[in-house]
Amino acid sequence: MKNRTFKIVFAFLIFSGISGYAQKNSKKSFDVKRNEVYIDSMMTNAIEKGFFPGAQVMVGNKDAVFISKNYGFQDCSKKHAVKNEDVYDLASMSKVLGATLVTMRLVGEDKIKLTDRVGDAVPFFKNTPIADLTLFELLTHTSGLKASITFYQSLLSTPDGSPLLSDKKSAEYPELFDTMYVNKNIIYDVNYLSFTPKENWIQVYKNMWLNPEFYKTVYEQIANANVNPRGKYVYSDLNLLLVKEMIEAKTGKKLDQLTNEIYTELGISKIGYNPLKWTSIENVMPTELDNFFRKDTIRGYVHDEAAAIFGGVSGNAGLFANAQSIAVICQMLLNDGKFQGKQILNAKVVKEFTQSPLAKEGIYRGLGFDKRKPDEFFKADDFGHTGFTGTFFFMNPDNNRFLIVLTNRVNPTRTNRLMYKDDFMAKIWKQINN
Numbered sequence: 503m504k505n506r507t508f509k510i511v512f513a514f515l516i517f518s519g520i521s522g523y524a525q526k527n528s529k530k531s532f533d534v535k536r537n538e539v540y541i542d543s544m545m546t547n548a549i550e551k552g553f554f555p556g557a558q559v560m561v562g563n564k565d566a567v568f569i570s571k572n573y574g575f576q577d578c579s580k581k582h583a584v585k586n587e588d589v590y591d592l593a594s595m596s597k598v599l600g601a602t603l604v605t606m607r608l609v610g611e612d613k614i615k616l617t618d619r620v621g622d623a624v625p626f627f628k629n630t631p632i633a634d635l636t637l638f639e640l641l642t643h644t645s646g647l648k649a650s651i652t653f654y655q656s657l658l659s660t661p662d663g664s665p666l667l668s669d670k671k672s673a674e675y676p677e678l679f680d681t682m683y684v685n686k687n688i689i690y691d692v693n694y695l696s697f698t699p700k701e702n703w704i705q706v707y708k709n710m711w712l713n714p715e716f717y718k719t720v721y722e723q724i725a726n727a728n729v730n731p732r733g734k735y736v737y738s739d740l741n742l743l744l745v746k747e748m749i750e751a752k753t754g755k756k757l758d759q760l761t762n763e764i765y766t767e768l769g770i771s772k773i774g775y776n777p778l779k780w781t782s783i784e785n786v787m788p789t790e791l792d793n794f795f796r797k798d799t800i801r802g803y804v805h806d807e808a809a810a811i812f813g814g815v816s817g818n819a820g821l822f823a824n825a826q827s828i829a830v831i832c833q834m835l836l837n838d839g840k841f842q843g844k845q846i847l848n849a850k851v852v853k854e855f856t857q858s859p860l861a862k863e864g865i866y867r868g869l870g871f872d873k874r875k876p877d878e879f880f881k882a883d884d885f886g887h888t889g890f891t892g893t894f895f896f897m898n899p900d901n902n903r904f905l906i907v908l909t910n911r912v913n914p915t916r917t918n919r920l921m922y923k924d925d926f927m928a929k930i931w932k933q934i935n936n
Contacts, residue, residue, distance in 0.1 A: 532903070532934075534568050537561065540933050544926070545573040553921040554892050554909035556584040556787075560825040561934050563902040564836035567829055577788045577913050589777055589822040590787045590908040591805050593889030594739075596821035599773070599831060601745045602641065602870030603847070604760040606855055610839075610848030614752050616641070616869070623748040630725035637748060639732070640741040641869040642860060646732040647740040653720050654795055654807045657691045667794075677793035680916050684794050704813040707796050707803050712811065720811065735865045739808055739818035742870075746817030758815045768841055770830050773823035776814040778802040786822065787910045789891055805891055805912060819889075825906045832897055832904035856885040856899070879928035881935070890916075894927040898935055905931050 541559055548554065556574025560567060572584040592599065608614040614623075614637065621633025632647070639645040658666055667682040668675040675683035694713040696703060703711040724743065730736050746757050753760060758775045765773055777786050788801040795807060804810050806819035814820050830841065835856070839847030855869040861882075866875045872887045874880035886896030886904075892911030897904045907930065911921050921927070 532561075532563075532568050537934050538569050538571070541569065541571070541930060544930055545571075548921065548926060549574040551920060552918070553926065554911040554918075555580070555913055557907060557909040558584060558586075558588070558590070558825040559908075559930075560829050560904075560906040562829055562833070562904055564833045570825070570829075577910070582784075585785070586826060587772060587781070587824060588785050588787055589772055589781060589824050590893060590910060591789050591819075591889075591891045592821045592823055592893050592908075593806060593819050593891040595828075595887045595889040595893050595895060596809075596819045597742045597817065598870045598872075598887045599823070599828065600761050600775075600821050601742050601749065601757060601817040602855065603764055603831070604749055604757065605637070605641070605745060605870065606839075606847050606851050607760075607764060608749060608752065610851040614749065618748065618752075620744055620748060624744075624751045626721055627725055627744075627747075631728050632725055632744075635728075635732075635744070637745065638869070640745050640748075641855075642865065642867050643735055643737050643741055644733050644860065644865065645736075645738070645741055645744075646728045646730040646734060647724070647736070647738045648727045648729045649736060650739045650808070651720075651723050651727060652807065653723065653811050656719070657695055657716070658688050658795070659691065660685050660687050661689060662687075678915070678917070679792070679794040688794075706810045706813060707798075707800075710796065712813075716811075735860075735867065742817035743808070743812075744817070745870075756815065757817065761821075764846065765827070767844065767846055768830050768834060770827040773821065773827040775820045775822070776803075777822040788913050789910055790912045790916055791914045799914070823908075825908055828895055828906050828908075829904070832895065832906070836897055836899060836902055836904065856883075856897075858882070879925065879932045884931075888927070892921060894931075896931055901935060903935055905934055 545557055555578050556576060559571050561569040574584055576582045576584060616638040618637050619633065620635045621628040627633055635645045655666060664685060666685050666688060669682055671683045674686060676686055677684045694716045696711045697709050700711055703713055706712045724740050727740055750756060762774065774780055783802045786802045788799055789805040791799045804814045804820045809816035809819040834841040834846050835852055838849035839845055839852045856871055858866050858868060858873050866873045868885050871885040873885050876882045881898060881900060883900050884896055884898050888894045892909035895906040907927055911918055
């Protein structure tokens with residue numbers, strides 16, 4: 503009996519030793535120097551070519567961070583170098599790091615189901631054309647809703663009824679916005695917009711407040727936006743606007759409250775909506791010079807106009823973060839929802855949301871998460887998301903790797919799409935997975 507006990511204990515110690523050795527040496531299977539040299543080269547070249555002013559890059563696995571580096575400057579003026587504590591506008595990465603994470607938490611707690619319908623959860627949509635849409639359809643972008651609606655443009659007009667934008671530059675249309683030129687005589691709808699604070703109005707920019715009555719027209723437009731066949735994949739911001747409405751209706755709490763509960767449990771503080779409430783403006787990356795709606799270089803407020811309309815807290819965009827905070831979320835997801843011994847998300851839910859449930863139909867999408875058809879860059883189990891402002895994060899659960907690249911490529915203008923022409927992010931992702 504003693505001999506048998508000794509063998510069991512000995513075997514356990516050997517196993518523990520191997521396991522401990524594997525964790526301590528997990529970094530050895532990743533060639534830090536080779537990958538760092540490659541990333542340095544890619545980022546230096548990108549900044550020299552004007553892909554973006556600067557960036558934060560982080561590479562790691564569920565146990566450790568292998569590479570954490572900052573490159574370039576906060577903006578195109580090149581006055582201030584990028585720092586660890588600087589936060590970037592995540593744009594559509596917010597879809598998964600905000601509303602989707604909260605949904606995962608609620609599904610794991612049986613407080614919401616993927617079969618729940620919009621009209622049942624949110625009274626406003628009960629008798630509308632989108633009442634039967636399910637949470638599953640919203641998260642997989644198979645709801646049939648159109649890609650987006652420029653809600654904010656209905657707040658703008660011109661005195662003579664001439665178009666807001668023109669494809670040709672002229673004396674009447676002098677300033678560039680994306681690929682169009684802006685009418686110099688734009689006026690704002692004073693019934694819905696104010697440039698001084700008003701009681702119960704929503705702040706949408708540093709000098710701009712919105713009448714909440716406007717939301718009725720927003721919801722009416724969404725309710726009639728089902729222009730595509732249901733079941734067809736169409737990536738749409740509207741889907742995540744509705745996910746936000748559903749989870750807030752189910753919980754009685756606002757999205758920023760719900761996300762902050764998760765972030766607090768993870769011990770991360772450089773992530774959240776409306777960054778000027780929790781960090782200084784000097785630590786927020788500037789985004790675009792908006793010659794159209796806000797008439798300013800946007801800094802400290804969300805770039806996305808739809809998220810701005812909702813006071814900076816939205817299901818489609820609105821989050822700001824540094825790479826370090828996102829890395830903790832990556833580690834939690836790669837560790838089946840667990841972080842530092844605490845189960846943040848249900849393990850089965852993590853697996854369910856990060857798979858491609860519609861792959862047989864040629865739809866490579868997780869629940870909320872972006873996935874890609876397997877190719878030379880992406881594997882079948884990879885998952886993550888990108889953002890319009892120039893952000894990217896992806897995870898590979900098979901080899902336990904993650905990559906985070908945060909940039910503000912829209913500074914000073916969104917017309918800068920250089921980083922998309924050469925599979926820039928995908929090449930770095932491929933490199934760290936070799």
